[in-house]
Amino acid sequence: xxxxxxxxxxxxxxxxxxxxxxxxxxxxxxxxxxxxxxxxxxxxxxxxxxxxxxxxxxxxxxxxxxxxxxxxxxxxxxxxxxxxxxxxxxxxxxxxxxxxxxxxxxxxxxxxxxxxx
Amino acid sequence: xxxxxxxxxxxxxxxxxxxxxxxxxxxxxxxxxxxxxxxxxxxxxxxxxxxxxxxxxxxxxxxxxxxxxxxxxxxxxxxxxxxxxxxxxxxxxxxxxxxxxxxxxxxxx
Numbered sequence: 001x002x003x004x005x006x007x008x009x010x011x012x013x014x015x016x017x018x019x020x021x022x023x024x025x026x027x028x029x030x031x032x033x034x035x036x037x038x039x040x041x042x043x044x045x046x047x048x049x050x051x052x053x054x055x056x057x058x059x060x061x062x063x064x065x066x067x068x069x070x071x072x073x074x075x076x077x078x079x080x081x082x083x084x085x086x087x088x089x090x091x092x093x094x095x096x097x098x099x100x101x102x103x104x105x106x107x108x109x110x111x112x113x114x115x116x117x
Numbered sequence: 118x119x120x121x122x123x124x125x126x127x128x129x130x131x132x133x134x135x136x137x138x139x140x141x142x143x144x145x146x147x148x149x150x151x152x153x154x155x156x157x158x159x160x161x162x163x164x165x166x167x168x169x170x171x172x173x174x175x176x177x178x179x180x181x182x183x184x185x186x187x188x189x190x191x192x193x194x195x196x197x198x199x200x201x202x203x204x205x206x207x208x209x210x211x212x213x214x215x216x217x218x219x220x221x222x223x224x225x226x
Contacts, residue, residue, distance in 0.1 A: 006159070043205060043219040044160070093159050105150060106207070108159035 002028045004096050006109025013084055014117055021079045021112045023094030029074035030096025034106060035067070038091045050077055084116045120144060121206055123217035131225050133195050138220045140206035141188040149189050149208040151180055154219075160205055163191075196224045 003026040013019050023033060032051050036044040048064075050056035050071035058064045066088075068080040077096075081088055091113050095106035122141045130136055140149070148167045152160035164173050166182035166189060173180045177200075179192040193200055201224050206217045 004159075041221065043203075044216045046215070091157075095159075105148075105162065105165055107162065108152075110159045111157065113157065 002026075002096070002098070002107040004030075004094065004107045004109040006094050006112055008112060009110060010113045010115075012115045012117065015085050016083055019081045019084055019114060021081075021092055021094070021114075023077045023079070023096070023109050025075045025096040025107070028096070028098055028107075030077070030098065030107075031074060032097045033071055033077035034095045034097070035069060035077075035079050036093045036095070038093060038111075040091075044093060047079075081114065084114070086116045089114055089116045120215040121208055121217035123204075123206055123220050125220060126218060127221050129223040129225065130196055132197055134224075136193050136196055136222070138191045138193075138204055138222075139188070140190070140208075140217050142208065143187065144208070145186050146208035147186075149182060149186075149206060151189070151191055152205045152207065154203040154205060155201075193222075196222075198224045198226050200224050 005024045005026055007022045011019055034049050035047045037047050038044050046059050047062045048056045048058045048069050050069050052071050052074050056069035066082055071077040091111050093108055093111040095108045097106045124139050148165055150165045151163045153163055154160040164175055164180045166180055169184045169186045171182040177194045181190045204220045
């Protein structure tokens, strides 16, 4: 299956700093990438959808100035958590999707656990 | 409000037992996926079903897509401890995917 690499897998930062998470599709071109947040023992909550070269579409309640998403190429999307605070601590997961017949299939990264002190 | 309703939310069984997880919606899906997620990892795709009434088998796992493409089920035969995890269904009625709340399965040896 298609591989998505997410980096870093774990990050600890101080309150007020910014953190960048990278999501790369290694063996396919991800025309669309998704960013999710997952709370302990809960399902995935979609934060935003990004198409290569376009501005991301954010879900209701997600602050676009807080969670900056860049999808500059067909293989790379980044999520930057700006001025992180302890309430931003969470498990963040990205996924990539291809266009075409299987366009509704998403391939997930392994996730990034963010801890804000 | 969850677009997809999964049941049960939690399931704890003994090794060797059978189980079925359900994924229901009032919406029609062009396709539906089942994923399994282990703690600290991203979801891993198990199967995609596309055609109404479709049945797919993956070793001891049997997936079925409802005739009307509004619901799906996952049946595990003779569950093993290695089946423990969070099972998620996800569907795309239009162009974006939504996940069910998940079924957290624990298989005790």
